[in-house]
Amino acid sequence: MEEKNMITLTIDKHEVTVPAGTMLLDAAKTVGISIPTLCHINLEGTCVQNMPASCRICVVEIEGRRNLAPACATRVTPGMVVHTNSARVIRARKTVAELMLSDHPNDCLTCPKCSDCELQRLVMRFNIRQMPYNGGEQSERKQELTPAITRNMEKCVYCRRCESVCNNVQSVGVLSAIRRGFNTTIAPTFDKMFTDTNCTYCGQCVAVCPTGALTEHDYTNQLMDDLTNPDKVVVAQPAPAVRFALGEEFGMQPGTIVTGKLATALRDLGFDYAFDTDFAADLTIMEEGTEILQRLNKFLAGDKDVKLPIMTSCCPAWVNFYEHEFPDLLDYPSSAKSPAQMFGAIAKTYWAEKMGIPREKLVVVSIMPCLAKKYEAGREEFKVDGNPDVDYSISTRELGRLIKRANIDFVNLPDSDFDSPLGESTGAGVIFGITGGVMEAALRTVAVSRASRRLLSTSTALS
Numbered sequence: 001m002e003e004k005n006m007i008t009l010t011i012d013k014h015e016v017t018v019p020a021g022t023m024l025l026d027a028a029k030t031v032g033i034s035i036p037t038l039c040h041i042n043l044e045g046t047c048v049q050n051m052p053a054s055c056r057i058c059v060v061e062i063e064g065r066r067n068l069a070p071a072c073a074t075r076v077t078p079g080m081v082v083h084t085n086s087a088r089v090i091r092a093r094k095t096v097a098e099l100m101l102s103d104h105p106n107d108c109l110t111c112p113k114c115s116d117c118e119l120q121r122l123v124m125r126f127n128i129r130q131m132p133y134n135g136g137e138q139s140e141r142k143q144e145l146t147p148a149i150t151r152n153m154e155k156c157v158y159c160r161r162c163e164s165v166c167n168n169v170q171s172v173g174v175l176s177a178i179r180r181g182f183n184t185t186i187a188p189t190f191d192k193m194f195t196d197t198n199c200t201y202c203g204q205c206v207a208v209c210p211t212g213a214l215t216e217h218d219y220t221n222q223l224m225d226d227l228t229n230p231d232k233v234v235v236a237q238p239a240p241a242v243r244f245a246l247g248e249e250f251g252m253q254p255g256t257i258v259t260g261k262l263a264t265a266l267r268d269l270g271f272d273y274a275f276d277t278d279f280a281a282d283l284t285i286m287e288e289g290t291e292i293l294q295r296l297n298k299f300l301a302g303d304k305d306v307k308l309p310i311m312t313s314c315c316p317a318w319v320n321f322y323e324h325e326f327p328d329l330l331d332y333p334s335s336a337k338s339p340a341q342m343f344g345a346i347a348k349t350y351w352a353e354k355m356g357i358p359r360e361k362l363v364v365v366s367i368m369p370c371l372a373k374k375y376e377a378g379r380e381e382f383k384v385d386g387n388p389d390v391d392y393s394i395s396t397r398e399l400g401r402l403i404k405r406a407n408i409d410f411v412n413l414p415d416s417d418f419d420s421p422l423g424e425s426t427g428a429g430v431i432f433g434i435t436g437g438v439m440e441a442a443l444r445t446v447a448v449s450r451a452s453r454r455l456l457s458t459s460t461a462l463s
């Protein structure tokens with residue numbers, strides 16, 4: 001007997017029983033049937049789904065219904081009989097993809113998304129070898145190069161994933177659909193440039209975009225020029241998270257720790273010094289920990305104006321969000337710079353002076369897990385006479401591409417240590433690489449400090 005709230009249906013001759021409310025797409029997955037999708041995405045780690053049902057790539061045939069139905073937006077009903085691979089379905093999906101290509105630049109060879117593009121994968125899956133609808137409307141759409149993100153809206157397929165993540169997960173609300181028909185585009189209000197909006201450069205829209213419409217600003221060619229320039233001293237500072245993520249680019253298990261191989265690869269690429277942002281992560285927790293203690297001391301001394309709670313300021317996207325959305329509360333987050341910027345400042349002052357390297361000859365490159373660090377490096381307050389503390393930032397993906405381009409056999413590289421002294425760190429710096437690690441490191445440091453013991457005894461005495 002069918003359990004209450006459970007629905008039994010047939011998908012491609014499989015009897016499937018799923019909870020009421022399940023979408024056909026998910027019901028099919030329970031019996032290993034993968035229906036192709038484009039606009040649909042589950043934003044993992046959140047309860048948000050992008051489900052505009054706008055692309056129609058996922059259509060299926062349901063017996064008794066005249067029209068094909070989108071599997072991502074059609075709920076199961078009792079006794080439903082569904083065909084996900086009938087000739088009609090297969091032809092319809094191919095035609096939908098061909099129509100998408102009619103308004104697409106199709107310059108895969110030079111596209112930053114080439115070989116990692118969902119549209120390209122669909123074209124392969126549907127065996128599209130000709131463009132029957134080519135030559136149609138080619139509306140001109142915005143292209144923009146920000147320090148962090150590249151937009152080429154001619155490659156947009158209007159899946160609206162970027163809009164969902166920006167509005168419903170990041171709560172920044174920069175993106176929405178504007179205009180109609182062929183002139184539709186997904187953009188900030190009045191089709192403004194990202195640089196004229198509250199965009200935090202968090203990069204989440206780039207992470208979910210299935211095509212080359214939104215990609216990271218790539219600095220690898222600039223880095224190659226610097227690495228081969230004999231007049232430059234190029235210093236690398238990889239973030240704590242990079243050593244946990246880079247291995248994945250080379251087929252290793254996600255989360256494999258590749259610290260030693262990373263240091264070796266940086267030297268093999270031609271970096272003059274392989275340092276470590278963990279060094280500055282240690283500085284950050286000392287700065288932030290000291291600030292916590294100072295504010296708590298003031299609070300216990302009866303200072304009513306002290307700003308509590310204190311929030312970490314390591315993430316430039318978060319700082320940007322705070323500046324745009326809560327300009328009247330700017331005294332609450334810690335005043336400490338991010339570890340990447342602390343590292344840059346130390347490298348270009350203390351270390352450069354010790355080594356006798358002129359500031360303009362030194363190139364500090366951060367290797368970071370997020371795109372906002374690219375934007376942060378260009379902020380005016382982090383420059384001295386126009387020369388930035390961090391020259392530019394590349395992502396873990398860009399580093400992976402560079403290593404591949406240089407024919408380095410990463411998996412079999414021997415381990416080596418980072419260079420001294422800016423490559424030394426404690427375990428507290430290392431745990432910055434995991435969620436919650438920054439605050440845990442700061443609080444652990446505060447908890448063991450002598451000042452905190454004094455503070456605790458004062459607060460016990462007061463209570």
Ligand code: SF4
Pocket residue numbers: 104105106107108109111112113114115117118119120155211212213
């Ligand atoms: S977005 Fe995809 S399909 Fe379009 S040009 Fe780039 S790789 Fe090719």
Ligand code: SF4
Pocket residue numbers: 165166170172173174175198199200201202203204205206
């Ligand atoms: S980078 Fe972040 S804030 Fe900016 S548009 Fe994308 S999701 Fe929104």
Ligand code: SF4
Pocket residue numbers: 155156157158159160161162163186205208209210211213214
């Ligand atoms: S920019 Fe990318 S994520 Fe946004 S609607 Fe276009 S294709 Fe989809």
Ligand code: FES
Pocket residue numbers: 036037038039040052053054055056057058059070071072073
């Ligand atoms: S994936 Fe279902 S309509 Fe786009």
